[in-house]
Amino acid sequence: MDARIREAIRYLGYGGHAVDEQTLALIEDSFTELEEAAKRRIIYRIFGVTWGAGRLTIGKMDIASRNLSRNLKDCKEAILLGATLGIEVDRLLKRYSLTDMSRVVVLQAAAAAMLEDYLNQCQDKLRGEFESRGEYLRPRFSPGYGDFDIRHQDMILRMLDADKRIGLAMTDSYMLTPTKSVTAVIGISRKKERCPLEGCEACDKKDCIYRRNT
């Protein structure tokens, strides 16, 4: 089974349960529809990281976050990135929410999986480029996770010129628009970290129904 489909099933809360045929068909169909609707776009830039007591500064963005500090430990530079599937995906969701909620739920899981997959691919490519010159990338970390304040979203978008470049903006409550979008920080380090924990494995909430590999 396609890794993206497996992820979508996980987002739908199936945990270890097998997915029924009808839902699986709906998932596959949703990916087909998304291939048509989604306009994947990414923008990233590298900034210097400086360290202070209990805080760090990326470019001109000052951040107090223990989680992010741990994630970026030993990094002197970091990539800021923004990525989106574009506004048509939101329109698709809105349209179906009038007539077919099961499809909406599945589409939204599939879109999340598609976005993660896109980011993974971009990150793999970057990883290759950096490793060839002896630098290593840390797992990506997004504002809103742990104690990395969601309000940094604003500055990240500005530093990337994200609205102009890829049409990625945010609401007054720091929600990204289009909704299927991500901003993140990826640390760049000279040190190779062994098997860095990322995603679910790095999270303390062990009883989450969306947890991977449970």
Place this chain on the structure above:
Amino acid sequence: MITDRLGKELLFFDGGMGTLLQERGLKPGELPEVWNIEHTEEVFDIHRQYFEAGSDMVLANTFGANALKFHSDEYELEDIVTAAVVSAKEGANFGVHDGREVYVALDVGPTGKLLKPMGDLSFEDAYAAFAETMRYGEEAGADLIHIETMSDTYEVKAAVLAAKENTKLPVFVTMIFDEKGKLLTGGDVPGVVALLEGLRVDALGMNCGLGPEQMIPILKEVRKYTSLPIIVKPNAGLPKQKDGITYYDVEPERFAETMQKLVELGACVIGGCCGTTPEHIRAMTSACRGMKVSPPVKKNATIVSSYGKAVEIGDKPVIIGERINPTGKKKLKQALKDHDLDYILKEAVAQQDYGAHILDVNVGLPDIDETAVMTEVVKELQSITSLPLQIDTVNGEAMEAAMRIYNGKPMINSVNGKQESMNQVFPLIQKYGGVAVGLTIDEDGIPDTAAGRLRIARKIIAEASKYGIDKKDIVIDVLAMTVSSDANGAKTTLEALKLVREMCGVRTVLGVSNISFGLPFRPAINSNFYTMAMQNGLSAGIVNPSSEDMMRAYDSFCALMGYDENFAHYIERYGSRTAEVKTGAKDSDMTLSAAIERGLKEEAHLITTRLIGEMEPLDIINQELVPALDRVGKGFELGTVFLPQLLMSADAAKNAFAVIKERFAGEDSLEENQERIILATVKGDIHDIGKNIVKVLLENYGFGVIDLGKDVAPEQIVQKALEEDVKLVGLSALMTTTVVSMEETIALLREKKADCKVMVGGAVLNQEYADMIGADFYGKDAMQSVYYAQKVFGRE
């Protein structure tokens, strides 16, 4: 005046500003406009260099100077804008420019926010932000307004209206297209051109996004559609990234060479965007100065547009869906009165699926606030369909309000030959743009000859031209009169169609189904008349796209007249059809409850249709429907049934309910004695999937849901709760940043409507959090909200 030279001689803009400022020390994320005050000399110096390089006009450093994007504790927006314009003007005066007359443009970039309903910025707020900056710019002495780097037709409309209504300056607009000629928000070239020409900008074109090479095909496309002078401002190539830094690598000489090509292809105003420098501009001006411009060519296509689509009313007829019109439709009337927008939106989606190209929107009812309802419906419609809309009303206020907030160039239904009507409608078309349906009726009524109707058509076209409205923006409706009251009615209409097409050279429109009023078996007459009308020159029939007869007439006409290449559409639609039998779902021996449990929508429909002949409606509900739903609900709780299945079952049950309701409408036992619940996603929150899931399930269990949508202010929720005397409100929020609004809403409800219970849900919430903000109930999933609602209403 710049407008005197525009389109007659080649004019040169400047190049990039941001990159140059960054070279001089501007940090990413820092507001470049602050430099207008803190580093005036640097900004001035860049302007001076551009004038020296041969620019006829420069953009003041005001790209992001609007109240939404520019937040500073230190500086007032007015001072920033004034400083920017003054500094550019000084650059103009002191620069070396060989005695050329030079200009300063107020640069207006996007707000940096997405407009409602996909984002949270209202059209009106966007307008206000642009207007403020533009007023400052004009006062400070800008010669023109250049709105640029726009990727959203709605935002650009707000900006152009702001410029037109608050200043007297010429307006230039350029947008970002991708290599396929699309905007980030999905719009295309003909749609953008239609919108901007309708709003009467002075010049239009493209900037940013692409390099000069990639702009060639886009320019050709723009040139194909526009009658206006074209502006082209490419980047110095496509953006490239190295070490996380964006750069552009087209050198000045190559840039200049390609710009020459662009001028040959029809660009009248050229300049550069990101990555271009004074060297690029110098190379460009020396290579291109003296080149002749090809003046704009007037185009005659009749085009309407939406955010993402342009529809040409041309030789191939188009279908205007007539279903959103309450005349004779009891359910739609009720939906309009109840603000049941979903019903209307579903009607739109259905018509689109059946093949409509444009949707007529009429919400006229005697006892509603037509302006409010019309704007609400138009706003919602344009968020779910890309079909252009036809605003159908006789109420001038409603017409203007809808035209204003419409995201595109609308069709307007209608104007007629009466002076009063023309006085009312044409100024609106002049201001907002649009294609007007002109009815051939005037103070003396409807002429009963084709020649008489032609005379009125001519009168309408002549009057429109006084407003500068070209005849391509008028489509004539020669009116189809009921044939049962006038035996010659159809003949006259058909003759008039032909005459108007031939003599006036305009496109035509017709409400086709009027013809058969009062006759039995109307589809036969309608569809045949439809074909005859198309044969006589009908460009756009206002028809019911869900009528199979009408669509067959249309599809056959297109196939026969060579409008359906290789019969592709015809074969797709009718290819698999040998008989009239619908395949797919079968009314097998499956039970209704099994069909529901398995989430089979069509089967549920078929089986229920059969069952209502055999069982009492209440028995079907109590013995089949409810037990099935309960089992699925229990399974969901136990973790053996998952969300998609739960919702598929809910949809199947909904289908079954619909059959029963339809059949037994009006019978007491099923009359709506529904307990009503308000659902809303709280203010600031635009994620509504969770709320919509809860809605589907509550409806399934017979609750009446008043859905207030997303991003709903506390006051609005409380007001509705009071109005409808609702006992239960469900609130949803996704993030910590919006739980605050949830808390406010609860507090306000407690204060104004203490007997109302509140249940909450959403990704960020848990029991503890819900208690903290004072909710009565926290639903960890959608089923819990159903159980709680049952408890509140004593249904357990």
